[in-house]
Amino acid sequence: MNLLFIADPLASFKISKDSTLAMMRVAQEAGHQLWFCESRNILWRNNFVVADCQSLDIKPGGTTWFELGSVEDRPLNTFSAVMMRTDPPFDIEYLNTTWLLSAAVRQGAKVFNNPTAIRDHSEKISITEFPELIPPTLVTRELSAIEVFHQEHQDIVIKPLDGMGGMGVFRVGPDALNLASIVETLGENGARTLMVQRFLPEIMQGDKRVLLIGGEVVPFSLARIPQGSEIRGNLAAGGKGVAMPLTDAEIKVAERLAPILNARGLFLVGLDLIGAYVTEINVTSPTCFVEITEQSGFDVPKFWLTALEKALA
Incomplete structure (x- = not known):
């Protein structure tokens, strides 16, 4: 080929x-x-x-x-x-x-x-299609809406919709310290839409990347574990990557989404899970092939090629 x-x-x-x-x-x-x-x-x-x-x-x-x-x-x-x-x-x-x-x-x-499928799937907003699988989430440009969300959940994470690698992710605790300033800066005074989610303490066990390839689930995730006082597990933000077998809860979520997304032309997907919650659905250029392969022994590149050859047969 x-x-x-x-x-x-x-x-x-x-x-x-x-x-x-x-x-x-x-x-x-x-x-x-x-x-x-x-x-x-x-x-x-x-x-x-x-x-x-x-x-x-x-x-x-x-x-x-x-x-x-x-x-x-x-x-x-x-x-x-x-x-x-x-x-x-x-x-x-x-x-x-x-x-x-x-x-x-x-x-x-x-x-x-598929390029149309990529355009139709914002890597952050696309999770709203599956509300039962996601943490409490708000998408808005309005500071007032974020303040109400914070009052309800007390401990929240705020991030821009176009961020990557953990860029621009902020946690605001119960004291609401700098909430307005963070929202004004990230949201450019209401010009940019933000995503706000309840803080998930399970992040300390890792923000897990689960790969879906050709409608099938790779049986190992890469848990990206925050280091020190950091809340971000992203490898680009200094997180430690540890390959782990998927839990039963993670398998259930991944096996539900894999055939749906593949049918839309999303052949390779990187789900981000914290606990059993879906926080992002990455479709542009999902990674972690090498880390999972080296640590688990499961050959992700070979799994990808076999699925590609099958899709082209």
Whole structure:
């Protein structure tokens, strides 16, 4: 198969734990031809969505871990599959890329995840479709609504809708210290919508990333455990990643959501669970393949490739 990966610059990859690189390696080892481009290299040209892309060869190790061929102009519908693996933020240019990819899908391209499904699933607001699975949650621009929510729940977490890696996450305890200031700053005085949730003490056991691939559940999570006085478990915020078998409660939640999301074209999903509560549904470029594989022995990249080959059969 010819597999195109749309991703961030290869030189920016953290080669010891990059999930996209893990996908590339396992696909190449299975005999598939790899291609690479950045989102800026996706164009509408001569009535087709094309990629100014390069063949990609992954090297066994060393500082020069990849080799790229010369640039070729190829319609996206000539690839066996196209993997959209550009990291957030989900800004206007990310949105523009999804529109181009949707046009490619109409021309017969097979894009994972489906770009229309990505647009329809805000990684934070999408949890509201499953209210029985989420903690008490408020989505608003209004300080007054947040103040009422705080009075009811006393201990809350406030975060921007477009944040990633734990960026901009604040906890406000019963004393409501700096509540108005935090809301005004994060919400840019009412210009930006915020998500507010009841603080979940289970975060101290980890903010767990559960991977759903091709409608199936990876049986291990990566618990991202806050360190010291930090409340954020995100690895980017200094959390410690520990692979753990899924609990019965986590399996129940994951097995309920996996077939629903897969049917919509969300082939690879990263659920974030605190306790048994769903806090986010990540669909842009879910990670943690390498950490789960190395710590549990369950080969996530191979599981991903098997599911992809099945989806393309």
